[in-house]
Amino acid sequence: MPILYNEQTRILKLDAGDSTYAMHISDAGYLFHIYYGGHISDTDLEHLEIHGGGASFSPSPADAPHLSLDTALQEYPTAGTGDFRRPCLGVMEENGASGARLQYVSHDILQGQKPALQGLPATYLNAPGEADTLAIHMEDKHLGLRVTLYYCVFTQSSVITRWAVLENGGAQDLELRSALSACVEFCESDFDMISLRGAWCRERSVERHPLFHGATALESRRGSTGHQLNSFAILCEKGATEDYGQAYGFQLVYSGNFLLEAEVSQMNSTRVSIGVNPYDFGWQLKPGDAFTTPEAVLTYSNEGLGGISRTLHRLYRKNLCRGEWRDKPRPILINNWEATFFKFNAEKLVAIAREAAKADIDMLVMDDGWFGQRYDDHRALGDWVLNEEKMGCSLGELVERVKAEGLRFGIWFEPEMISPDSDLYRAHPDWALHIPGRSLTLGRDQSVLNLTLPEVRAYLIDSIGKVLESAEISYVKWDFNRNLTEVFSAALPAAQSREVWHRYVLGLYEIMEALVQRFPHILFESCSGGGGRFDPAMLYYMPQTWCSDNTDAADRLKIQYGTSFCFPVVTMGAHVAVCHNGREIPLRFRAAVAMAGSFGYELDLTKLPPEQIAEMKEMNADFRAWQSVIDTGDFYRLRSPFEGEETAWMFVSEDKSEALVQYFRTRVTGNSWATRLTLRGLAPEALYSFKGKQLRGDTLMRGGLVLGGRNDFAHHEIWLQRVPE
Ligand code: DGJ
Numbered sequence: 001m002p003i004l005y006n007e008q009t010r011i012l013k014l015d016a017g018d019s020t021y022a023m024h025i026s027d028a029g030y031l032f033h034i035y036y037g038g039h040i041s042d043t044d045l046e047h048l049e050i051h052g053g054g055a056s057f058s059p060s061p062a063d064a065p066h067l068s069l070d071t072a073l074q075e076y077p078t079a080g081t082g083d084f085r086r087p088c089l090g091v092m093e094e095n096g097a098s099g100a101r102l103q104y105v106s107h108d109i110l111q112g113q114k115p116a117l118q119g120l121p122a123t124y125l126n127a128p129g130e131a132d133t134l135a136i137h138m139e140d141k142h143l144g145l146r147v148t149l150y151y152c153v154f155t156q157s158s159v160i161t162r163w164a165v166l167e168n169g170g171a172q173d174l175e176l177r178s179a180l181s182a183c184v185e186f187c188e189s190d191f192d193m194i195s196l197r198g199a200w201c202r203e204r205s206v207e208r209h210p211l212f213h214g215a216t217a218l219e220s221r222r223g224s225t226g227h228q229l230n231s232f233a234i235l236c237e238k239g240a241t242e243d244y245g246q247a248y249g250f251q252l253v254y255s256g257n258f259l260l261e262a263e264v265s266q267m268n269s270t271r272v273s274i275g276v277n278p279y280d281f282g283w284q285l286k287p288g289d290a291f292t293t294p295e296a297v298l299t300y301s302n303e304g305l306g307g308i309s310r311t312l313h314r315l316y317r318k319n320l321c322r323g324e325w326r327d328k329p330r331p332i333l334i335n336n337w338e339a340t341f342f343k344f345n346a347e348k349l350v351a352i353a354r355e356a357a358k359a360d361i362d363m364l365v366m367d368d369g370w371f372g373q374r375y376d377d378h379r380a381l382g383d384w385v386l387n388e389e390k391m392g393c394s395l396g397e398l399v400e401r402v403k404a405e406g407l408r409f410g411i412w413f414e415p416e417m418i419s420p421d422s423d424l425y426r427a428h429p430d431w432a433l434h435i436p437g438r439s440l441t442l443g444r445d446q447s448v449l450n451l452t453l454p455e456v457r458a459y460l461i462d463s464i465g466k467v468l469e470s471a472e473i474s475y476v477k478w479d480f481n482r483n484l485t486e487v488f489s490a491a492l493p494a495a496q497s498r499e500v501w502h503r504y505v506l507g508l509y510e511i512m513e514a515l516v517q518r519f520p521h522i523l524f525e526s527c528s529g530g531g532g533r534f535d536p537a538m539l540y541y542m543p544q545t546w547c548s549d550n551t552d553a554a555d556r557l558k559i560q561y562g563t564s565f566c567f568p569v570v571t572m573g574a575h576v577a578v579c580h581n582g583r584e585i586p587l588r589f590r591a592a593v594a595m596a597g598s599f600g601y602e603l604d605l606t607k608l609p610p611e612q613i614a615e616m617k618e619m620n621a622d623f624r625a626w627q628s629v630i631d632t633g634d635f636y637r638l639r640s641p642f643e644g645e646e647t648a649w650m651f652v653s654e655d656k657s658e659a660l661v662q663y664f665r666t667r668v669t670g671n672s673w674a675t676r677l678t679l680r681g682l683a684p685e686a687l688y689s690f691k692g693k694q695l696r697g698d699t700l701m702r703g704g705l706v707l708g709g710r711n712d713f714a715h716h717e718i719w720l721q722r723v724p725e
Contacts, residue, residue, distance in 0.1 A: 002153040003109045003134045009046050012107070014134065014151060015039060017158035017311075019300035021151070023075055024049055028064045029103030031136065031149075033073040033185040037246065038302050050187050055267075058082060061101065071267050073185035076138065076149055076164065078102055079178065086215065086263050086273045088164070090178035091143060098177065102138040102147055109134055114152045119506050121253055121540030122295040123152070123161055123319040130319070131155060144170015144287075157311050158300040161253075164293045168285040175495070176283040180259070180275025181252065181296040189213075189264040192238055194305065196230040196562050201550035203227050203531040204562035206642050210238070211270060215263040221279050223256055223448075223484025223501060227532040231258040232566040234308055235272065242306045242637050243680065249301070249308035250274055251566055253320075253536045254294035256505035257281070280487075282498030297536070305565070306680070310634050313568040317632070320536055321543040321571070323516060325523045329627050330544065330570065330598045331362035332620055333410060333475065338551065338577050339604035342369040342376055346392045346401065348606075353405040355605035359616035363475060364402050365410035365600075372422060378445040381417040382424030384463040399471040410475025410523075411467070415460050416508065417446045417481065424459075431456050433500075435486045443482030451507030452489045452500055461514045468519050476519075478512075478542060480528040512541040525573055525598075531559070534567065544571045544598045551577035551602060553590040554666045554713075557647040560596055561640060564649070570631040575602035576616075587612060589713045591619045592662055595630065596649065599623050626660050626719065629653045633660075636680040645669070652681035656697075659688070661718040665709045674708030688720040 004013045010025040011034065022034040022045050034048045051072035058070030059082045069083040079087035080099030091100045112128025115135075125131055134151040146169045152161040162182035168174050191211050195218050196204040209216075218233055220226040231254065236247035250272055252258050257277035264270050274296045283291050297315070301307025317326070334356045336344055344366075353364045368374065370391060372383030386395040393401075399409045418425050418432050420440065425432065425447075432447040434440055440447045449456050468476070487500045516524060524542035526533060530549035538545060545567075548559045556574065563572055574597025576590045594600070605613065623630075633651035638661075641647040645668075650661040663677060682688065682697035700720075707716050 002155045003132050004043055005107070005109070006043050009044060011043065011045055012134065012136075013043050013045065014153045014160060016153045016160045016300070017156060018302060019158040019160075021160055022048070025104045026064075028061075028067075030064070030067070030069075030072070031075040031102070031104055031138065033075050036184060036186065036248070037300065058084065071265065071269070073187060073269060074183070076102060076147065077183060085265055085271055086183070086261055087178055088180040088183050088273065088275065089147070089166070090176070090278065091140075091145060092175040092177055093143065094172045100140045100143060100145065102140055105137040105139050107134060107136045115150065117163055117295055118290070118292045119509060120292060120294055121509060121537045122163070123253070123297070123315060124322075126318065129155065139169075143174060144168060144172070145174060154315075157314060159311060159315055160298045161295050162298065163295045165290055166285065167290040168287050171287055173287070174285040176285055176291055178278035178281065179283065179291055179293050180273055180278075181293040182274055182298070184248070184250070184272045184298060186235075186270040186272075189268045189270045190238060191235040191262075191270060192240070193262055194234040194236065194565070196232055196565060198227050200227050200529050200532065201548060201555070203534070203548045203559050204230060204565070205558060206562045206565065206640070211235075211262055211264050213264045215261050217259060217261040219259045219261070219277050219279070220257050221277060223487065223504060224480065224528060225255055225258065225533045225535040226483070227529070230566070231260055231535055233260050233262070234305060234565070235262060235270070236305065241304050243304045245302075245304045247301045247305055247308050249297070249299035249312060249566070251297045251312070251536060252294055253297065253540070254505070255508065255533055255535050255537045257501050276502060280498055280501060282496075283502070284496050284499070294537070306636055309565055309637070312566050313635060316536060316539055317568050317570065321539050323520055323543065325543050329631065330523065331408065331475070332360075332623065333363040333365050333600040334361050334605065335365040335367055335477075335575060335600060335602045337367035338602040342374070344369065345390060346398045349398065350401045350405065351606045352604065353402045353407045355608070355613055356601075357406040359605070359613045360620045361407065361601065361616075363408040363410055365412065365475060365477060367412040367477065368414070368479070370411070379419045379421035381414055381419040381446050382422045382449070384413065384467055386467075395467065396471045399473070403472065408474040409472065410477065411473055412477045412479060413464060414479040414481060415464055415511065416449055416451065418449050419446050421445070430490075433484060433486045433488065435488045436490060438486065441485040446482060448482065448484050450489050450504075451511070452503040453491060457507055457511050460511050464515060465518060468515075468522065473522060475523045475525065477525045477527055477546065480533055509537070509541070516541050527573070531563070534563065539567075539571055544573050546573040547597060551575055552580040553585045553593040554583065555581070556593050557641040557664055557666070560593070561637065561642070561647060561649070564635060564637065569596055569635055569651070570598055572597040573600070574598060575600045577602045585713050587615060588619065589664065589715045591616075592715050592717055593664065595623050595626070596662060622717075629658050629660050633658075634681050638677060638680065639663070641666075646675060648677055650679060650681065656681070656683040656686065657722040659720040661705070661716070661720070663707050663716040665712075665714045667712050668710060668714070674706050676704045676706050678702060678704035682720070683722070687723040687725060689723050690718050690720045694723060
């Protein structure tokens with residue numbers, strides 16, 4: 001039973017994998033947090049509760065004069081009634097008064113079930129045994145507001161997911177000013193925080209720092225997740241490493257403005273708050289209306305940071321990604337973007353496909369530039385009709401010609417955008433997000449469509465659907481290349497203007513859901529100027545994301561290493577490109593880096609000598625032999641590119657019978673030693689064979705392998721196979 005309720009003590013205890021989470025319903029109906037950490041067996045946990053009584057200068061509720069909500073550890077704190085830290089809930093009444101106080105009403109334990117989140121992507125169960133869900137019903141009688149807090153407790157993995165549903169059961173209109181998904185309290189603050197920061201072409205660098213008093217906020221105010229900060233963080237004990245120590249992971253299943261904040265209080269406790277960013281947020285809740293927050297994922301590991309990553313990888317691969325491509329080997333593809341940019345026609349694409357066939361590449365993806373007057377990036381977004389004059393044939397003919405070369409066909413869209421110089425804009429200028437009387441703020445000469453309008457959503461589903469139906473399309477790359485401005489919709493009353501940010505995201509989810517349902521055979525990949533919208537919510541619709549526009553293999557080591565903190569390797573689009581940044585990197589090294597991802601190419605194959613095409617054919621054969629371990633194995637980070645010139649990681653199949661080790665050295669320094677790389681995750685007693693040798697798992701994990709390289713860009717790939725005994 002992963003969810004236990006002790007009626008005497010009124011303690012709810014949740015056991016998720018190796019973790020326990022506990023809370024207490026006080027006599028006055030407050031829901032206090034007691035514990036989150038490694039699994040504990042006792043259910044009598046009263047002695048763990050800390051709420052320290054009243055605190056000076058922090059007022060106490062009338063019904064609990066010895067209690068300070070400002071210092072208590074709570075499950076879903078509210079604003080305006082005595083807790084001055086970050087609230088989960090902020091509500092305004094019709095008369096402008098703000099304040100809420102929630103009290104426990106009842107709870108239900110939903111065995112083997114996980115309710116869906118209205119209009120939102122979320123993790124799901126494959127079988128009832130995977131999880132139970134706790135629904136705690138709270139209410140604010142004065143407001144008539146009912147709040148249900150959901151905790152989905154996974155039995156076999158250390159995952160609890162949380163969300164809330166807020167319903168106006170009263171008679172007056174309410175305005176939500178903050179409606180976070182969850183907060184998690186810790187009675188201590190001696191943590192390091194690890195987050196993923198970045199910029200375009202520098203996505204998801206790993207940053208680690210101690211917490212300090214006050215708040216550290218990771219957030220987006222851009223309308224999408226963004227390159228700058230991911231909606232993911234780890235809080236870990238100070239000495240935690242990849243393999244040792246306690247760590248907690250937090251991530252939001254959402255693609256818009258988010259907040260993930262760690263706030264250290266005057267009592268040295270830490271509150272982690274996670275949800276839709278309250279920045280410029282508002283939501284009108286009329287009597288009878290309900291609002292569902294996005295899902296927050298909480299993970300625990302007593303095996304360091306790597307444990308958090310492996311738990312999330314499994315969760316996202318098996319309980320978030322959907323559809324037939326979830327478990328199928330992804331095709332090796334060639335994308336024409338870096339090969340041609342906008343200068344291509346059918347002839348050029350077919351010529352690339354011809355070379356690709358020689359290298360055993362599976363699919364050709366036609367990137368930006370095939371539609372309307374899209375001869376450059378200044379125009380035509382929204383005009384989703386093939387430019388036959390430029391291409392020299394119809395889409396159907398092009399696809400058939402590529403197929404005749406032996407490749408399947410994929411296509412690029414940037415659905416959410418509209419260029420002022422487009423037929424779509426000339427017909428519907430009011431479809432762009434805009435403020436009447438103000439000029440548009442453009443990015444890459446484009447504006448964003450107002451996805452809160454049903455007619456815009458219908459247009460996109462229809463126009464994209466027509467293209468996808470018109471030919472045998474096997475793959476779609478869904479791009480998004482600017483952030484939101486003029487976030488306003490004249491169709492909504494002024495009181496609802498702050499809803500546009502969230503309604504945009506809901507509109508996007510509706511469109512994607514319609515298209516992925518209608519075209520279940522298509523493999524969808526999301527993209528946002530590289531990896532600017534790499535979040536779990538997008539993975540619910542599209543099981544892979546283009547990791548970065550930076551295809552330099554040396555830089556990619558960092559980008560993919562950082563991305564692996566929360567996202568499975570199979571979800572990271574990674575391509576072999578020509579050498580960038582003035583450095584010559586051997587083809588095999590570039591390919592090895594891209595193989596630690598959803599593998600492909602992005603260069604002009606017609607310009608390569610036959611020997612390189614032949615080498616690619618060999619590399620592709622290697623990749624296919626390793627692909628199932630890369631895609632579905634457990635991932636262990638062994639050396640960090642953020643700490644030196646070496647990067648190493650390995651993949652181990654679930655049954656530990658196969659493993660792939662990848663070691664990269666980007667630079668050799670004078671008088672440097674070889675490296676002894678100790679492996680992880682193998683069966684200690686098992687015998688593994690590799691490169692003509694046989695060694696046991698314990699030797700490989702304790703003694704390791706001596707690797708090195710006398711030149712820059714040296715790398716090793718070691719394929720280990722268990723020897724039957
Ligand atoms: C940004 C993407 O990240 C690139 O891969 C490419 O598709 C361009 N957009 C096309 O405009």
